Amino acid sequence: MFLTQRRTVRYKIQKERCNITSKKRHLIRSKQERGSLQRRHNHQEHIAKITRKAHQHANLIHRCFIYKNINLLVRAFKTYVRPLLEYNSPVWSPPLKKDIILVESVQGHFTKRIPGLATMTYHSRLRLLNLESLEVRRLRSDLAFDYKILFSVVCINSEHLLTLRNQPHLRGHKYTLTKLRCTGRVRQCF
16 A cells, blocks of 8 residues: 655745735716727727736736746636636637737747746747737637637627638638738728
8 A cells, every 4th residue: 555645735826915906986877988098099998998907917926926836826827817808709819910029029028027937038938938929819719709700609780790601613621711801900900
């Protein structure tokens, strides 16, 4: 008969270094206030806001954990920071290169602060930590959302968003999508 020992690991969080303040949120009651807020709000402001919040959470993780275990830090990043950057991403996915770099910088700065990885390149750090770039994850969620629209998993009229290729003489399957021609900036990035 073999006896196994259980080993428990406890992690300490310094309370005095982790001051999290809560902000009261004001409700917008009238339709006019909501409409004016939506007109003023664009993707760049939203991306700047979520990246600022994600940087704060990532810095809080590095500040609060005394024990710098790489697996623990990566798990905390996946749990607390990455959902901020990926929530509802098919709606606000950044079309401009500068916005993509801004969103990707959150993960880049976080992985650079992990002990022993500061001198490595971004992609080699991702490979070592078994992480994917946020751009690849956004692309995967966009494709999953397109699938849900195409096969009516979500209640969105797909006639205005996705157009199936109507050329049966070409090779490929019948669900090949074609991109609609657009003249405005609104549909260009979809």
